[in-house]
Each structure stands twice: as C-alpha cells, then as structure tokens.
Amino acid sequence: MTRLKDVVIIGAGPAGMACAVEAAAKGLSTVVLDENPQPGGQVYRAIESASENRLRVLGHDYARGRELASEFRQSSGVDYHPGSTVWNIGPDRLVEFSRDGKSSAIRASHLVVATGAIERPCPLPGWTLPGVTTAGALQILLKTSGITYQDTVLTGSGPLLWLLAAQMVDAGSPPKAIVETVPRGRLFNALPELMTALGAREYLLKGMSMIRKVKRAGVRIHVGADDIAIEGSGAVSAIRFRSKGTEHRIATDAVALHQGVVPNQQVTRLLGCRHFWDDSQKCFRPKLSEDRETSCAHVYVAGDGGGIEGAKSAEMQGRLVGLAIAEKEGHGTDPRISELRLTLKREAHVRPFLEKLYAPSRQILHPDDATVICRCEEVTAGSVREAVTQGAPGPNQVKSFLRTGMGPCQGRICGLVVTSVISESGGKSPDDVDYYRIRPPLKPLPLAELADYSADIPGSRDTA
Amino acid sequence: MPKRIDPDTETVTFTFEGQIIRARPGDTVASALAASGIRHLRDSAVSGEPRGIFCMMGACFDCLVEVNGQPNRQACMTPVSQDLAVNRQNGGVEVKV
Numbered sequence: 157m158t159r160l161k162d163v164v165i166i167g168a169g170p171a172g173m174a175c176a177v178e179a180a181a182k183g184l185s186t187v188v189l190d191e192n193p194q195p196g197g198q199v200y201r202a203i204e205s206a207s208e209n210r211l212r213v214l215g216h217d218y219a220r221g222r223e224l225a226s227e228f229r230q231s232s233g234v235d236y237h238p239g240s241t242v243w244n245i246g247p248d249r250l251v252e253f254s255r256d257g258k259s260s261a262i263r264a265s266h267l268v269v270a271t272g273a274i275e276r277p278c279p280l281p282g283w284t285l286p287g288v289t290t291a292g293a294l295q296i297l298l299k300t301s302g303i304t305y306q307d308t309v310l311t312g313s314g315p316l317l318w319l320l321a322a323q324m325v326d327a328g329s330p331p332k333a334i335v336e337t338v339p340r341g342r343l344f345n346a347l348p349e350l351m352t353a354l355g356a357r358e359y360l361l362k363g364m365s366m367i368r369k370v371k372r373a374g375v376r377i378h379v380g381a382d383d384i385a386i387e388g389s390g391a392v393s394a395i396r397f398r399s400k401g402t403e404h405r406i407a408t409d410a411v412a413l414h415q416g417v418v419p420n421q422q423v424t425r426l427l428g429c430r431h432f433w434d435d436s437q438k439c440f441r442p443k444l445s446e447d448r449e450t451s452c453a454h455v456y457v458a459g460d461g462g463g464i465e466g467a468k469s470a471e472m473q474g475r476l477v478g479l480a481i482a483e484k485e486g487h488g489t490d491p492r493i494s495e496l497r498l499t500l501k502r503e504a505h506v507r508p509f510l511e512k513l514y515a516p517s518r519q520i521l522h523p524d525d526a527t528v529i530c531r532c533e534e535v536t537a538g539s540v541r542e543a544v545t546q547g548a549p550g551p552n553q554v555k556s557f558l559r560t561g562m563g564p565c566q567g568r569i570c571g572l573v574v575t576s577v578i579s580e581s582g583g584k585s586p587d588d589v590d591y592y593r594i595r596p597p598l599k600p601l602p603l604a605e606l607a608d609y610s611a612d613i614p615g616s617r618d619t620a
Numbered sequence: 621m622p623k624r625i626d627p628d629t630e631t632v633t634f635t636f637e638g639q640i641i642r643a644r645p646g647d648t649v650a651s652a653l654a655a656s657g658i659r660h661l662r663d664s665a666v667s668g669e670p671r672g673i674f675c676m677m678g679a680c681f682d683c684l685v686e687v688n689g690q691p692n693r694q695a696c697m698t699p700v701s702q703d704l705a706v707n708r709q710n711g712g713v714e715v716k717v
Contacts (some may be wrong), residue, residue, distance in 0.1 A: 191678060198677055201624055205646050284682075286659035286672030293676035296696075299646065301651040302626040304678045329626050389660050390670055409621070420679070459659045531674075531682060534666040563665075564681035564692070599678075600692060 158203055158611055159579040161235075162187045163481055164251050164264035166242050166423060169197020170221070171459025171474035172270035172465050173228040178478025180233035182487045187262055189253050194226050197272055198292065199467040201299040210302050213326045215319075217362075218299075224471060243597035245427055249454060250611065254601050266454045266481045269424055270474060273417035273460035276439070276516060277573045278312060279523045282386030282415060291320050291414035293529055298368070303411040304329040309395050310337040311384060312414040314514040315363055320412070322366040325373040333376040334405055335397055337415070339518035340380045346512035355505035359466075379403060382519060415516040418572060419461045425594035429454050433586040436463055436511045438521070439572060440591055446497065447480035448473060449620045456481070469503045472496050495538075521576050529577065530570040532563020537577050544581045551575055551592045564600060567592040634704035643700040650676060650683050650695035653706075661685055661695055665693050684709050696699035 163179045167173045168190035180186040189472045190197075195204040200221025202210075237255060244252040249264040275290045282288065288578035291310060291489055297303040304327045310317050313336055323329050353360060354607075371377065378399040387394040387405075394407045418439035421431065430443040441463040442450050457469035458477040477495040483489050500562065511554050523529055525538025535558045541559040551567075551574050554560050559566030560574050579589045597606075636653060643652035652675045653661065659672040661683050676684040676696045678696035683695040686707040695706070 180713050191697065201647065213625065274677070284664075284669065284671060286661070286670050289673055293673060296676040297622075297651055297654060298625075301647050301655060302624050303622050303651060304657050305622050317625060331624065391672070442668060498645070512653050531680065532666075534669075535662060564684065565679065568679045569675075580628065602690070 158263050160263045160265065161187045163187070163266045163268060163478070164180055164189065164249070164262055164270040165270055165458075166251070167197060167226070167270035167272060167459070167461075168195040168238070169190065169199060169270060169272050169459060170224060170238065170471040170538055171477075172268070173224055174471045174474030175225055175268050175270060175478040176234045176236070176474075177231045178475045179481055182433060182478070182482035182485075184485060184487075185481060185501060186233060186236070187235045187237065187264075189237050189242055189251065189612065191239070191241050193238050194351070195236070195238070198296065199470075200225060201296055203457055205301065206299060210299065211397045212582075214299060214455075215323065215326075221467075237511070241549050241599050241601075242423070243598050243601050245423065250389070252609075252611065253323050254605060256537065257602075257605060259605055259609045264454075266456065266484075267480075268456045268458055268477055269450075269461055270458045271420045271423050271461045272468075272470070273464060274420045274568060276520075277529070278317055278415050278520045278574055279412035279527050279529045279537070280384050280386060280519065281414065281524070281527055282388060282392065284528060285388045285392045286390070287384060287388065287392035287409050288386055288411045288413065290395055291412040292417070293318055293322070294412050295320050296360060298323060298327065303597045307332040307337060307404055308406055308410040309333050309408045310412050310414070311381070311395065311397075313338045313517065314414055314416040316417065317414045318363060318366045318370065319566075321370045321375065322412075325369055325375070330373045331373050332408055333378060334370065335381045335384065335395065335399070335406075336376045336513065337381050337384070337519070338379065339382070339517070342515070346509055349509035349512055352508045353509035356503055359506040359510075371567070373618055382517070384519060397507070404611065415520055416514055417422075417464055419463060420568070421461075421571070421591065422566070422568060422594055422598055424455075424457060424461065425591065426596065427455055429455060431591065432434060434463065434620045438511075438516055439464075440575075440586070443493070448477050448589075449480075463475065464502075465507065469500055472500050473504070476500070501559050506610055508579070511581055520573070522580055523573065529573045530560040530563065532560075532565050533559040535570075535591070536618075537573075540574060540577045541581045548578075549582065550578060550589050554578060555592060561592045622657060624655060624712075632700050632702050634700055634706060635701070636706045637708055646699045648696050649685065649687065649698045649700055649706055652700050653695065660708070661710035663711055667712075668711060681698065
C-alpha cells in the first residue's frame with residue numbers, strides 16, 4: 157500500500173520550510189522531500205552548520221534563515237526526508253523518489269512544488285572551460301565550505317552579482333574585477349519603474365550599500381561590457397570584452413557568470429502545468445491562482461519556482477500555500493491569508509525596476525552562431541538556427557534534430573536559450589515556441605534501483 | 621586560487637585519481653576538490669573537452685565523476701566521507717553487462 161499524505165512538499169528552501177510549518181500546525185500530515193542534506197535550499201544553504209565567521213561574511217539576510225530552519229526543525233508533525241531525489245510524479249500525485257539508493261513513493265492529496273530557481277543560462281564563448289562557474293556556485297562554495305577564490309572576475313548583471321562581490325570583499329578576497337553587462341541608457345529606461353520600486357525601498361538601499369562596499373574595496377568595475385569571450389586551453393586563463401569602446405583582456409583563473417535567476421520548471425513541466433512567458437522577467441512561469449495553485453488541481457507552487465520574487469517572498473508564499481491548503485481541507489480561514497497576500501504585493505514592488513535594469517544582455521539571449529548553448533551535447537546557437545530554417549518549429553523538434561536538452565541535465569541549462577534562439581530566428585513569440593517537454597526520470601537513477609522498484613510499500617499502516 | 625576562510629582543519633580524506641584529498645565534514649566531493657585546486661573533473665562525452673564544476677547545485681551535471689566505481693555521480697551532490705575513491709570521468713559511460 158502506498159502512503160497517502162495530506163501535503164507533500166518538494167524542496168526545503170524558505171518556501172518549502174514555511175509551507176511545511178503552517179500545514180503541520182493545522183494538523184495536516186506533511187512530508188518534505190529535499191535533495192540536500194540540510195534544510196535551507198540554495199539561499200539558506202548550510203545555514204545550520206555555517207560557522208560564525210561565515211555568518212558574518214554572508215550577512216544578515218542569510219543569518220535570518222536560521223530562525224526559519226529552527227522553526228522547521230521544531231515543528232512537530234513534519235516528516236522531513238533530506239537527501240531525497242524526486243524522479244517522477246505520476247497520476248494522482250504519486251511522488252516517486254530515491255533515498256539512500258532505494259526508491260519509494262508517497263501519494264499526495266496536495267502537492268507543493270518548492271523547487272525554487274536556477275541561474276539563467278549565460279552562453280558565452282569559452283563558458284564550458286573549467287574555472288568558469290555561475291556566480292551562485294561561488295556563493296554555494298562559500299556557504300557550504302567557507303571557500304572563496306582570489307582574483308575572480310564576476311561577469312554579468314543583477315543583484316546577486318553585487319551581493320556575491322560584497323560577500324567576497326568581507327571574506328577578504330575581493331573580486332579582481334566586475335564586468336557588468338548592463339548597457340548604457342538602461343538605468344534611464346528603468347527610471348519610470350523607480351517610483352513603484354520605492355514602495356519596497358529597503359531592497360534599493362541594500363543594493364546601493366553593496367555597490368558602495370565593493371567600490372570602496374577598490375574593485376575595478378567595467379560597465380556596459382559586450383562581446384565577452386573567455387579564453388583558455390584546458391581551463392580559463394583570461395576574459396576578453398569591450399567596454400566603452402575599448403577592448404579589455406583580464407588574466408584570471410576564475411570567472412563567474414550571472415544574468416539573474418529563473419524558475420526551475422522541471423517539476424511543473426513534468427506535471428503538464430500551464431506556463432506562460434513573462435516578458436518582464438524574460439522567462440516562463442507556471443500559471444498560478446491567487447492561492448498559488450497551478451492549472452493542475454491540487455498542485456501548488458511556493459517560492460521562486462512560480463516567478464522570481466526573492467527569499468522573503470518565498471517564505472511568505474510558502475505560508476500562504478500551507479494555510480490555503482488547510483482551508484481547503486476544512487480547517488477554516490486563517491486571517492493571515494489576506495495579510496500575506498497584501499505583504500506579498502508590497503514586496504513585489506521592487507521587481508519591475510530590477511527586471512528592467514538588469515534584463516539579460518543581448519549576447520546571452522542571442523548568442524553568436526559559434527557559441528555552444530547546450531553544454532551537455534555541445535550544440536551551438538548556429539546549428540539551432542539552421543534547424544529552424546530546416547523546419548523545426550520548437551524546442552522538441554530541435555531536440556530530435558540535434559540532441560539539445562537530451563544530455564544528463566535534461567535541458568535545465570539550455571532550455572531558455574534554445575527557446576530564445578528559436579523565437580528570434582523563427583519570428584515567433586516565446587509562448588508560441590514553448591519549451592521542452594520534460595519526461596521522467598527527472599534525474600537519472602541507476603537501472604538496478606529502477607529494476608528493484610515497487611510503488612507499493614508493504615507494511616505501511618496509513619493507506620490510500 | 622581557492623582559500624578557506626574558516627580555521628577548522630581537514631579531518632576527512634578521500635582519493636581523486638589516486639591522489640589523497642583532505643576535506644572537511646560538510647564538504648561535497650566538488651567543494652573539497654575545488655578547495656584543493658582541482659578543476660578538471662571529467663571530459664565531455666561529445667568532444668572530450670575538459671569540464672569542471674559549474675552550478676554547484678545539482679542542475680548542470682557538469683561535475684559528473686565516478687565514485688567507488690559508480691559512474692555519473694554529481695560531485696556537487698555527493699557528501700564527502702572517509703576513504704571514498706573518486707575518479708575523473710572520461711567521455712561517455714559504457715554499460716557493463
């Protein structure tokens with residue numbers, strides 16, 4: 157018999173933790189499945205084990221995650237399974253997952269997808285060389301292991317790039333340079349959104365203080381950078397770019413790329429939830445109701461997997477979803493539901509300004525023909541354009557022509573660029589081009605484990 | 621160059637291509653290798669070009685290594701433990717029958 161739970165939450169970041177706390181407090185049987193060994197997601201990664209030194213370097217907003225993690229740990233009634241990889245979700249929300257080399261399944265009355273965001277793909281010449289990482293990867297090294305790189309060049313745009321730079325300054329290894337891709341005139345274009353953004357001005361103040369800190373540390377900042385290429389043989393040795401009409405070349409053994417983060421669509425796509433193109437965030441988002449229910453009944457999204465709004469909003473969305481499910485299960489309307497909705501609206505005020513200012517750069521949305529866009533199968537933007545001229549109308553046809561998205565990452569890294577390149581060359585909107593069809597397993601699992609699998613768990617007392 | 625900002629000492633050891641790597645509890649195979657200055661973790665199955673860590677959060681699969689004889693393990697999702705034998709993954713994985 158398969159266990160049936162009221163709420164199954166995938167992901168133990170701010171959204172997943174908060175959702176679990178609220179659902180369990182209402183007496184709902186609540187399970188949290190998370191791939192990582194500790195709660196926190198990426199934003200509060202290793203929050204329970206970070207040293208005092210790391211907490212200082214990573215700052216207040218990170219340290220705040222401790223309260224939530226401890227609330228989550230102390231919440232009785234949450235059945236938490238760290239180290240669990242969900243690899244399929246079948247009909248009636250049967251969630252199949254691996255843990256310690258064994259697979260099992262739980263059936264969910266309500267499923268909450270709290271799988272968060274991933275970094276936007278940044279295809280540039282040389283981006284597959286060892287020594288080139290995402291900015292998030294460097295931050296994860298800092299959070300989990302207290303590792304920083306000296307003489308790193310940070311490239312791209314967005315709040316995370318500045319946050320990481322400020323944290324590297326505090327860690328005693330300021331970046332060697334920041335190569336910022338925000339084109340000239342972008343700030344002017346974003347100004348109309350500034351009045352609204354002032355409604356959540358603490359984010360702007362925090363951003364300004366990070367930028368000041370980095371500048372004061374003497375970090376060289378190159379603005380309006382374009383035509384970026386990473387050089388190296390066997391590993392990165394330099395980065396080239398053009399800024400203010402001048403060619404630059406900086407020798408470095410570490411380059412970190414960043415162009416904002418985007419929802420991780422793997423689970424909502426697998427489930428067949430409806431998605432739409434958000435032109436402001438330049439990404440797909442699942443279509444959600446006010447309670448964050450997807451087009452698939454009883455499937456919810458809490459956190460950045462539903463659109464990028466940041467860690468604080470993710471936590472509030474988690475609480476909102478937990479309370480909304482409890483209400484549906486007959487536990488009454490919690491007055492906090494309407495408060496959370498209001499605060500979430502206020503928090504979102506800063507987004508249009510940031511989205512306009514830090515929109516992804518031309519070079520990564522429309523890479524040159526020779527640039528590899530699918531890292532696993534090493535497919536270039538040029539071959540995708542060629543496939544479009546040969547008649548491939550969307551990502552799934554390009555996939556069968558060229559194997560894009562068929563490598564081990566299953567399109568996680570190339571998906572958005574492939575859509576963007578097809579959209580541009582075929583003259584169609586991203587909504588019309590659409591996205592990869594995501595199939596199970598969501599992550600590869602050993603054949604032996606699959607052969608050994610049975611969805612029914614003998615001896616389980618709570619039954620469907 | 622990588623450096624550690626905490627004063628703790630390395631108490632876990634494992635091997636990478638036979639070389640002894642000193643790690644700390646809480647490290648992943650990927651972070652311990654990064655701290656040791658090792659950047660080349662596998663060769664691409666398509667072109668044979670070298671690859672290393674990229675996303676560190678289990679999304680990109682660029683850090684695939686062989687752990688205790690099992691191929692295709694994500695180094696960034698594998699916690700370190702004493703005496704792991706980790707090897708570089710060269711090209712594609714052959715199915716052994």
